[in-house]
Amino acid sequence: MLIKIQIITGAISILLLYFTFEMIRKEKIREEYSILWLFTGVATLVFCLFPDFFLAKFLIKITGIYYLSxxxxxxxxxxxxxxxxxSVVISQLTDKNKEIAQRFAILELEFKEWKEKNMFQ
Amino acid sequence: MVNGRKCLVIIPAFNEEGSIEQVVENVRNHLPQSDIVVINDGSKDRTSEKARACGARVLDLPFNLGIGGAMQTGYKYAHMKGYDVAIQVDGDGQHDPKEIKKLLKALEEQSLDMVIGSRFIERSEYRVSKARRIGIVILSRVISVIVRYEVTDPTSGFRAVNRRVIKLFSSDYPQDYPEPEAIVFLHRHGLNIGEVPVDMSARSTGESSITWSRSMYYMVKVLLAIFVDCFKKGHVLQE
Incomplete structure (x- = not known):
């Protein structure tokens, strides 16, 4: 039973790590956002490789939760x-986006007025 | 210039091609000395062209920011150009520009930082749906408790503000349904807010952004924002 779970979690973590690396390589994801994904992959992999060390002797004693759980x-x-x-990243992006849109609108009006003024001189 | 002060009327408009010309004309007739800027909040119709054709300055946002982001664009512009007074008038024609002078008078004579045109101080012809009425009453009670004086119409977007508030709003203005939150925000900065009774007409064209389906979300969002606002640190403005 344990070996099955190990294979499944191992496969998932390797897939996760592979796709994260691929996305970083193809610059589809920024490194700063990939760090947590890499951590997740590594953590899952470690649990898959050393179930006894981490769990039988350590986590189950503290938490009483079995392996898969x-x-x-x-x-x-x-x-x-x-x-x-x-959520934090999206919020920051939304704020920055708003700021850019507002500055853009003001600059555009300024530019149009400047252009009109200079054309008729 | 109105009484030696530079005035800017800010008109946010989102798909208001049916009413924008009339609003701009009305404002110009009742307040010829002021400048008018229309904030076109990413409209899909000809709002921008129509406003420009009437001689208003138009700030075209490249996409829809919502009323908060649009209003703040106006305040940023007012701050950048050094206006002394900014007046908010909705682009849908429900605010009567002939009442602007009342707002300006109160702003000056009572030395307030913001004046709100209220529909509910005196019995006016303005009728709102039951859902909105209940929402407005709850908000007005909550806000009155927080700011410790009575605010009868916290959702009114018919407002005049002075230079200090222009500066403050240009750097920080609430987002989705900003009117009630802005009151608490200004109170937190120790600024004075007052109300004057005004008449408002029902919307001539288009639909209000607050419908039944959205009123629940509106209430929750605004109350939450106000609640969070109470826990933010107040700081004194530097002039």
Whole structure:
């Protein structure tokens, strides 16, 4: 039973790491945003490779959660961080976007007025 | 120039080609000494051309920012050009420009920082739907408690502000439904707000941005924003 879970989580983490690396390589994702994804992939991989060390002796003793549940909880925690991080990033982008749009509108009007003034002189 | 002060009338408009000409003409007739700037908030119709044809200055936003972002564009412009007074008038024609002088008078005589044109101080002909009425009453109670004087019409977008508020709004203005939040925001900065009774007509064209389906969201969003605002740190303006 444990080996099946190990294979599944291992495959997921390797896929995740592979796609994250690919996206960084093709510049589809900025490094700063990929860090959390890489962490998630690595954390899952570590749990897949060393289930006994991390879990039997450590986490189960503290938490009493079994292997898969532990992995799910940990991955979920990272996903939560990622989504929260995205909300912050999107909010900042929205603000910057607004600022640019406003400055653009004002500059455009200034430019048009300047152009008209200089054309009729 | 009105009484030696540079005045700017800011008219935010989103798809208001049916009413914008009339609003601009009315403002010019009642307040010929002021400058008019129309903020075209990414309209899909000919709002921008029509406003420009009437001789108003037009700030064209490249895409729709919503009323908060559009108003702030006007305030940024007013701040940049050094205006002493800015007046908000909706582009849909529900604010009667002949009432602007009342706002200006109160702004000057009571030395207020912002004057709001209220529909509800005196019995006016203005009728609102039950949902909006309830929403406005709840908001006005909450805001009155926070600012410790009565605000009867916190959602009114018919306002006049002085130089200090122009400066403040140009750097920071609330987003989605900004009118009620702006009151709390100014109160937090220790500025004085007053109301004068005005008549408003029902919208001549188009639809209000507040419909039944949105009023719940509106209430939650605005109350949350006001609640959060109460916990932000107040700081004194530097002149």
């Amino acid at each position: 532990a992995v799910v909880v940990i991955v979920f925690f990272f996903l939560l961080l990622i989504v929260l991080h995205f």
